[in-house]
Amino acid sequence: MKHVKGATHWVIPDGYIPPVSSGELLSHESICVLNCNTEDANLMVTVYFEDRPPLENISVVVKGKRTNHIRTSSLQKDSEYIPVGVPYALEVESDIAVIVQYSRLDATQPELALMSTIAYPL
Amino acid sequence: MKHVKGATHWVIPDGYIPPVSSGELLSHESICVLNCNTEDANLMVTVYFEDRPPLENISVVVKGKRTNHIRTSSLQKDSEYIPVGVPYALEVESDIAVIVQYSRLDATQPELALMSTIAYPL
Amino acid sequence: MKHVKGATHWVIPDGYIPPVSSGELLSHESICVLNCNTEDANLMVTVYFEDRPPLENISVVVKGKRTNHIRTSSLQKDSEYIPVGVPYALEVESDIAVIVQYSRLDATQPELALMSTIAYPL
Amino acid sequence: MKHVKGATHWVIPDGYIPPVSSGELLSHESICVLNCNTEDANLMVTVYFEDRPPLENISVVVKGKRTNHIRTSSLQKDSEYIPVGVPYALEVESDIAVIVQYSRLDATQPELALMSTIAYPL
Numbered sequence: 429m430k431h432v433k434g435a436t437h438w439v440i441p442d443g444y445i446p447p448v449s450s451g452e453l454l455s456h457e458s459i460c461v462l463n464c465n466t467e468d469a470n471l472m473v474t475v476y477f478e479d480r481p482p483l484e485n486i487s488v489v490v491k492g493k494r495t496n497h498i499r500t501s502s503l504q505k506d507s508e509y510i511p512v513g514v515p516y517a518l519e520v521e522s523d524i525a526v527i528v529q530y531s532r533l534d535a536t537q538p539e540l541a542l543m544s545t546i547a548y549p550l
Numbered sequence: 551m552k553h554v555k556g557a558t559h560w561v562i563p564d565g566y567i568p569p570v571s572s573g574e575l576l577s578h579e580s581i582c583v584l585n586c587n588t589e590d591a592n593l594m595v596t597v598y599f600e601d602r603p604p605l606e607n608i609s610v611v612v613k614g615k616r617t618n619h620i621r622t623s624s625l626q627k628d629s630e631y632i633p634v635g636v637p638y639a640l641e642v643e644s645d646i647a648v649i650v651q652y653s654r655l656d657a658t659q660p661e662l663a664l665m666s667t668i669a670y671p672l
Numbered sequence: 673m674k675h676v677k678g679a680t681h682w683v684i685p686d687g688y689i690p691p692v693s694s695g696e697l698l699s700h701e702s703i704c705v706l707n708c709n710t711e712d713a714n715l716m717v718t719v720y721f722e723d724r725p726p727l728e729n730i731s732v733v734v735k736g737k738r739t740n741h742i743r744t745s746s747l748q749k750d751s752e753y754i755p756v757g758v759p760y761a762l763e764v765e766s767d768i769a770v771i772v773q774y775s776r777l778d779a780t781q782p783e784l785a786l787m788s789t790i791a792y793p794l
Numbered sequence: 795m796k797h798v799k800g801a802t803h804w805v806i807p808d809g810y811i812p813p814v815s816s817g818e819l820l821s822h823e824s825i826c827v828l829n830c831n832t833e834d835a836n837l838m839v840t841v842y843f844e845d846r847p848p849l850e851n852i853s854v855v856v857k858g859k860r861t862n863h864i865r866t867s868s869l870q871k872d873s874e875y876i877p878v879g880v881p882y883a884l885e886v887e888s889d890i891a892v893i894v895q896y897s898r899l900d901a902t903q904p905e906l907a908l909m910s911t912i913a914y915p916l
Contacts, residue, residue, distance in 0.1 A: 433559070433672040437677070441739060441773040442704035442788060448696075451659060452570075460564035462598055462639040476706060476739040495563060495598040495639035517706040517739035527670050529563040532786065537695060539661035539783035539905050542654065544564060546670045548771050548790045550677040555803070555916040573903060574814075582808035584842060584883040617807060617842040617883035649914050651807040661783050661905035664898065666808060668914045681799070685861060685895040686826035686910060692818075720828060720861045761828040761861035776908065781817060783905035792893050792912045794799040 434464065434525035435549035440518040443475070444532070445501055447513035451538030457500045459520060459547070460529045463490040469526050473503055474519040475510055483508060490526065520547065556586065556647035557671035562640040565597075566654070567623055569635035573660030579622045581642060581669070582651045585612040591648050595625055596641040597632055605630060612648065642669070678708065678769035679793035684762040687719075688776070689745055691757035695782030701744045703764060703791070704773045707734040713770050717747055718763040719754055727752060734770065764791070800830065800891035801915035806884040809841075810898070811867055813879035817904030823866045825886060825913070826895045829856040835892050839869055840885040841876055849874060856892065886913070 446455035463469045473486040486505045490496040500510055500518070510516060520528055531544035568577035585591040595608040608627045612618040622632055622640070632638060642650055653666035690699035707713040717730040730749045734740040744754055744762070754760060764772055775788035812821035829835040839852040852871045856862040866876055866884070876882060886894055897910035 434561075434670075439678075439706055439708070439771045441706040441771050441790075442702070442741065442775050443739075444741075453658060458564065458637075460637070460639065462561055462563040462641070464561070464598075464641065476708075476737065478739055478741070482737055493598065493604055494600060495565075495637065496600060497564065497566075497637035515702075515704070515739065515741035517704065519706070519708065527561045527563050527672075529667065529670075531564050531665060532788075533663075534784065534786055536697060537783040539659040540656065540663050541777075541784050541786040541907070542656055542663040542665040543775060543786040543788040544654075544665040545667050545773065545789050545911070546563075548678075548773075550771075556805075556914075575902060580808065580881075582881070582883065584805055584807040584885070586805070586842075586885065615842065615848055617809075617844055617881065619808065619810075619844065619881035649805045649807050649916075651911065651914075653808050653909060655907075661903040662900065662907050663785070664900055664907040664909040666898075666909040667789070667911050668807075683800075683828055683830070683893045685828040685893050685912075686824070686863065686897050687861075688863075720830075720859065722861060722863070726859055759824075759826070759861065759863035761826065763828070763830065776910075778906065778908055780819060781905040785899075785906050785908040787897060787908040787910040789895065789911050792800075792895075794893075 434527045436522045436525055437550040438520045438528040438547040439550060440530040440547045443516040443518050445512040446534045446536050448536045451535055453535045453540055455535045457532040458497045460497045461490045462495045462527045463492060465524050466492045468492050470523045472521045476517040478515055556649045558644045558647055559672040560642045560650040560669040561672060562652040562669045565638040565640050567634040568656045568658050570658045573657055575657045575662055577657045579654040580619045582619045583612045584617045584649045585614060587646050588614045590614050592645045594643045598639040600637055678771045680766045680769055681794040682764045682772040682791040684774040684791045687760040687762050689756040690778045690780050692780045695779055697779045697784055699779045701776040702741045704741045705734045706739045706771045707736060709768050710736045712736050714767045716765045720761040722759055800893045802888045802891055803916040804886045804894040804913040806896040806913045809882040809884050811878040812900045812902050814902045817901055819901045819906055821901045823898040824863045826863045827856045828861045828893045829858060831890050832858045834858050836889045838887045842883040844881055
């Protein structure tokens with residue numbers, strides 16, 4: 429059986445949830461996590477801001493042999509969500525190796541824009 | 551002669567085939583593979599989903615000293631294709647070192663959007 | 673306590689501030705820096721051009737446990753800014769480990785375009 | 795004096811020059827090279843195709859302490875250029891360490907689309 433690789437610590441410096449949506453699609457971002465292991469991956473997300481202390485210990489589970497495209501707008505801790513229209517950054521820690529990609533769809537204008545990058549493994 | 555480098559194992563966590571196309575271009579994704587070797591590269595692709603077991607052992611050949619921009623919509627195993635409009639992830643394994651880049655063209659709106667990233671080598 | 677990782681030296685070869693903005697959003701680029709350390713990170717930015725010597729020693733501070741999405745149009749040294757509509761490149765050096773991502777929003781046309789990539793760590 | 799880093803061998807699997815331009819901007823791709831060294835970098839570019847042998851030994855010079863955003867449509871060998879509308883891949887070799895980023899602007903529709911990624915260092 430092949431040894432499962434990846435990393436347990438990832439960061440995405442450029443987070444931003446566009447406050448406006450128009451046209452058919454909703455502006456959103458996703459952290460797309462792939463878990464090639466058979467067991468579940470327990471993720472712990474930290475959100476960094478420009479002008480206040482980080483929001484810590486947001487937990488997410490990605491099942492074994494599954495991917496999970498997690499909308500950043502769904503991340504919450506004690507009913508606190510990431511505000512829209514604010515620059516922020518994400519740190520993702522996992523108890524087992526996973527792979528993380530970040531993508532944003534901006535539909536501020538009806539004709540959408542996309543961007544994506546593999547997150548940076550620490 | 552120079553030793554050929556690259557990696558034999560790549561992943562793309564953010565796969566998604568946009569279900570809608572409008573305007574002149576078709577919404578699609580491609581896994582762009584470069585094989586700098588003189589011999590053919592035999593690829594084995596695994597597709598991971600959010601809510602069901604992976605689709606495994608999809609084989610693709612990239613000839614020696616060639617590139618192949620493979621539409622993900624063309625990947626199939628026993629007549630099973632990747633469904634459109636569904637979040638998924640890709641794992642690409644090769645018997646020899648290659649380099650993999652992932653790109654998406656979304657033409658949900660007539661004015662298209664693009665995103666691209668080098669895949670993550672394991 | 674976990675050891676803080678990242679890199680102290682990053683480059684972005686493709687810098688370009690679009691000279692035109694239309695629609696609701698302003699064309700701009702940002703270097704998005706995440707500082708996971710508790711202490712401040714002191715950055716030194718160098719701007720390279722195609723046809724003249726680099727603009728050196730632009731200093732920026734990113735506070736501890738904060739992110740900073742720095743507009744490249746705000747970078748200046750002795751009142752000299754990066755001109756718009758000119759290809760350039762960026763080198764970012766930090767006294768402590770940080771993570772850098774580069775993103776561009778082009779609103780030359782009312783319907784914006786986005787691109788992003790993790791910078792290259794040296 | 796600081797040791798100059800980077801890599802001497804880079805690849806970009808997803809090359810494609812959009813055949814159509816509309817609106818104010820021209821569809822194009824660029825390989826953006828940063829040379830942090832004081833001496834010139836001598837690049838040798840190879841273009842790989844899907845259905846024919848590679849086009850080899852295209853030479854480009856990037857001056858010391860300069861960046862060069864090279865339009866792929868300008869690359870030529872014995873008056874042979876990269877055809878538009880054809881999937882291809884790029885390999886860039888340099889005699890000294892440089893950093894390479896690839897970007898595409900697609901103006902097939904008047905409202906342009908962008909994509910970018912750091913090239914893959916071998």
